[in-house]
Amino acid sequence: MKDCSPPEQVIFNRPAKYEFVKPLGHGACGSTVLLYDRQMDCQFVAKKFTPIIGKNEDPDLFDDLFNRFRDEAKILFGFNHPFIVRVYNFFDYGEHDTSYILMEYVEGQNLPDYIETHPYRASELFEKLIDAFAYLEKRGILHRDLRPANILAKTDGDPKVIDFGFGKSFSSDTEDKDSSISLNWWCEKPEELERGVYNNRTEVYFLGKIFEAIILSNQLDEFKYKHIISKMTAHEEHSRPESFSLIKRQISQLEVDDFCFNPRQISAYREFAHCVSNLFSSIGSDVYYNDDPEPLISKLKDIHRSSMLEDSVQSPVQVARALVTGQFRYFPRTQISISILSEFITLLETSGIERRSIVLANLFNRIDAIEKSTRDTDEIPF
Structure with a gap:
């Protein structure tokens, strides 16, 4: 055979x-x-x-x-x-x-030209591009050549980020100090480039400058995110949002006004968020949030199942690990009531995609306010 x-x-x-x-x-x-x-x-x-x-x-x-x-x-x-x-x-x-x-093959126009004839789509395009760059950021990629010509808008109105010829992988705990960054800058350079540094906040700056120019040239008074753009385009690196993921959560938070939560749902969120705030004593600067709703719900349900005959969650650190990945410190005696956990799980399970996004954006913004810690290097030789 x-x-x-x-x-x-x-x-x-x-x-x-x-x-x-x-x-x-x-x-x-x-x-x-x-x-x-x-x-x-x-x-x-x-x-x-x-x-x-x-x-x-x-x-x-x-x-x-x-x-x-x-x-x-x-x-x-x-x-x-x-x-x-x-x-x-x-x-x-x-x-x-x-x-x-x-x-x-992307058939369309560069972003400024498209918005000039479709100004009502500017806020939507901004939201979609923040999502795209949050995706790159999560995978450790810097584009490094963000300019109007490298963002297209298709005929259906969706954006496309193109031309990664200067793209580079990066580690979350390092900064790009590649001396080969010598592009023809199309706008005022941010201060960190004078130090040879190019990082996430630099990408935030250049996307902000693209939209700043679009807003000014088209007099987009109704643009929804002007206050975010003003922070993105700050000349000093430390004055800008630290990541696209943070901006994405801020956008989701702004959409709360478009969705109504009943008193029970608001209470379910606030009681759980209060417990989480009391759980962490500090979080590492390198943590990232587990913001995919389905795996998060599954982990919380497992925690609930393993303590459902008790008054409180027996191992609160499991809740912390379900929410964040990375280094953190916590208070082991924090009490998280089983009923509070159950109500929060129900809130997530009964919410649609947008509502879940709002709930998690609010929760992770609250965690963002917790004291940041850096790696403890006292125990290593050098």
């Missing part, structure tokens, strides 16, 4: 064929063209590595740009977010000093 199991190395020798449609543009690292796949009846963008400087002119710079190009493909390939451009394939022709990225 013939063995039908696949070989160790699978090779498709009938690759897709694409028809050239038109050129799209040229950047520091590559040129882009529009292609058409007749079999799939779909258009794609192919980006070819063709840098502005040749290998014989500056071999080190050429290699650096080539590595950035490959990094862009790696960074984007793992993304699956509706407001971030998708990469479908990568073809490496290193022996010919070039490579190709095959990506989603």
